[in-house]
Amino acid sequence: MTAPATRCGTRVPDALVKAVQRNCDIADARHGRDAALCSYLLEMREYFCWEHGLPLEAAPNAQSLGRWVGEREALWATLEETDFAPLPVAGAQVDPFDSVAVNRALGDAGLVYSGGVGRFHRPHFFLAERARAERRDGLEVLVSGCELARDLAGGLGALQGSTIHVRADAVRRWLWQRIELWTARPLEGPLRAALDGFGYRPGDTAAFERVNAAQVEAVILHELGEARAGAALGAEWESMLASFERAPAELLARAVRDNLADCLSTVRALVERCDTPAIHLWFASFEGLRRELFPRLVAGYEAWRREGERAALRNAAAAGAAHWDAVARRLLALGGDERAIEALYRDRHSAAL
Numbered sequence: 001m002t003a004p005a006t007r008c009g010t011r012v013p014d015a016l017v018k019a020v021q022r023n024c025d026i027a028d029a030r031h032g033r034d035a036a037l038c039s040y041l042l043e044m045r046e047y048f049c050w051e052h053g054l055p056l057e058a059a060p061n062a063q064s065l066g067r068w069v070g071e072r073e074a075l076w077a078t079l080e081e082t083d084f085a086p087l088p089v090a091g092a093q094v095d096p097f098d099s100v101a102v103n104r105a106l107g108d109a110g111l112v113y114s115g116g117v118g119r120f121h122r123p124h125f126f127l128a129e130r131a132r133a134e135r136r137d138g139l140e141v142l143v144s145g146c147e148l149a150r151d152l153a154g155g156l157g158a159l160q161g162s163t164i165h166v167r168a169d170a171v172r173r174w175l176w177q178r179i180e181l182w183t184a185r186p187l188e189g190p191l192r193a194a195l196d197g198f199g200y201r202p203g204d205t206a207a208f209e210r211v212n213a214a215q216v217e218a219v220i221l222h223e224l225g226e227a228r229a230g231a232a233l234g235a236e237w238e239s240m241l242a243s244f245e246r247a248p249a250e251l252l253a254r255a256v257r258d259n260l261a262d263c264l265s266t267v268r269a270l271v272e273r274c275d276t277p278a279i280h281l282w283f284a285s286f287e288g289l290r291r292e293l294f295p296r297l298v299a300g301y302e303a304w305r306r307e308g309e310r311a312a313l314r315n316a317a318a319a320g321a322a323h324w325d326a327v328a329r330r331l332l333a334l335g336g337d338e339r340a341i342e343a344l345y346r347d348r349h350s351a352a353l
Helices: 004-008 014-031 037-051 062-079 099-106 168-184 190-197 205-233 235-243 247-272 276-284 288-293 295-307 311-333 338-346
Strands: 087-089 092-094 111-117 123-136 139-150 157-160 163-167
Touching: 004 139, 014 062, 014 087, 014 123, 014 139, 037 062, 037 168, 087 099, 092 099, 099 111, 099 163, 111 139, 111 157, 123 163, 123 168, 139 168, 139 205, 157 205, 163 168, 163 205, 168 190, 168 205, 190 276, 205 235, 205 247, 205 276, 205 311, 235 247, 235 311, 247 276, 247 288, 247 311, 247 338, 276 295, 295 311, 311 338
Parallel strands: 139 163
Antiparallel strands: 087 092, 111 123, 123 139, 157 163
């Protein structure tokens, strides 16, 4: 196995990398097997490739992968009841969920850290090289590069307070996996249109990096939308999410807010920029409950593809901004009553646009 600290090329205290990775392993021990079997196996395959420093195009050895999965699950069995540990940073022991304090203590080390809680109360941690930092809409945007420690499925981006974290390395791996799966069965659709628009062909590294840069930008735009949605909905929304104990209620609430965020930011920005390949790329990942709830946006995309007219997309996003704000407030008015929200989840056409 290639040690991440060596692979990334940044000199990092070994104790810090080990402490972050151990917390990642504890989080995985508690939640790693929550996903459906197919998703779990894909996540484990990708995680194996990351941990062993395999190139994106390399296929892992099946026997080695199977043995590693067994070893990893055995490790998890020893960690399920273990508490998360503080991180040794700059001579202090820092709470692993206090990302601001950890990043402040890291100073000019060229690193970025994130520790937080995602969907279904699942903790996530990562430590990576800092690729770039910028400010947008009054928020700090930290784009990380090569990852030194991470958990199984930590997501591509997150908004923590006034900071947006974007995991460019995770975006690259996620995107490569999607293209790899599509290449095995190259159907017509938004992903083909996006790849054609970027001039991508298998083996074209420069074109892949163009696609990846567009995907990183889409993640940033979405998190900017999350910040705008959060400002509109207030702290009560986060309290409601934290109170959920049942999956359907949380799934609906997160899909509604995701759609609101993308109407406030992502779709609007891409349409205003006339960024045709990036629009196709975004719609290639517009799926699941978000898509099911928002047929008007799908119809707007199809009209735009046929006629090249941006008005259908622009109007769908404008209507969606008002609609999803109203639906979100409808959920808040239910006072966190999960059974009432689940009823809306089962009858979700009544909330759809």
